[in-house]
Amino acid sequence: xxxxxxxxxxxxxxxxxxxxxxxxxxxxxxxxxxxxxxxxxxxxxxxxxxxxxxxxxxxxxxxxxxxxxxxxxxxxxxxxxxxxxxxxxxxxxxxxxxxxxxxxxxxxxxxxxxxxxxxxxxxxxxxxxxxxxxxxxxxxxxxxxxxxxxxxxxxxxxxxxxxx
Numbered sequence: 001x002x003x004x005x006x007x008x009x010x011x012x013x014x015x016x017x018x019x020x021x022x023x024x025x026x027x028x029x030x031x032x033x034x035x036x037x038x039x040x041x042x043x044x045x046x047x048x049x050x051x052x053x054x055x056x057x058x059x060x061x062x063x064x065x066x067x068x069x070x071x072x073x074x075x076x077x078x079x080x081x082x083x084x085x086x087x088x089x090x091x092x093x094x095x096x097x098x099x100x101x102x103x104x105x106x107x108x109x110x111x112x113x114x115x116x117x118x119x120x121x122x123x124x125x126x127x128x129x130x131x132x133x134x135x136x137x138x139x140x141x142x143x144x145x146x147x148x149x150x151x152x153x154x155x156x157x158x159x160x161x162x163x164x
Contacts, residue, residue, distance in 0.1 A: 003049070004080050007064040030058045031066055032109055039115035044092035050085040060085055069105075073098035095119050096128060103132040 001009075011027070013020050034056045038045060047055065053063035064080075067089060071077050078089040099120060102111040116125060144151060150161035157163075 003064045
């Protein structure tokens with residue numbers, strides 16, 4: 001079983017338990033600390049999974065969870081499906097993608113970090129926030145009335161053409 005499969009089996013258990021809630025509570029605290037560091041430093045971080053776990057003071061499985069979460073926001077995705085403790089990974093992220101994905105995940109504790117002030121302007125963060133929120137909104141087009149001209153361009157009323 002790969003590290004990623006082990007992480008997902010542990011973290012995404014179907015039953016809610018006190019142990020599972022504690023796992024997520026601890027994970028979110030550690031995740032926040034890592035983001036505070038990588039957003040403040042802004043230099044690309046590289047190393048093995050085990051080295052990064054040690055660097056950010058977490059166990060390997062928690063680091064695997066972190067890598068799973070950030071992978072869609074990286075400049076170049078890591079091979080998370082096949083990674084092992086010795087696999088070299090990178091944390092070089094695209095700031096706009098990362099912010100957008102944090103909003104999508106509803107991770108307010110992450111996209112409201114003060115470190116974002118130095119990376120993206122307040123205006124750009126608002127644009128990304130609105131863009132993400134609008135991406136989940138379904139907008140229905142104007143309904144065609146039976147007596148309106150047919151949208152196919154025939155010149156006939158809709159009821160006599162495509163509305164039959």
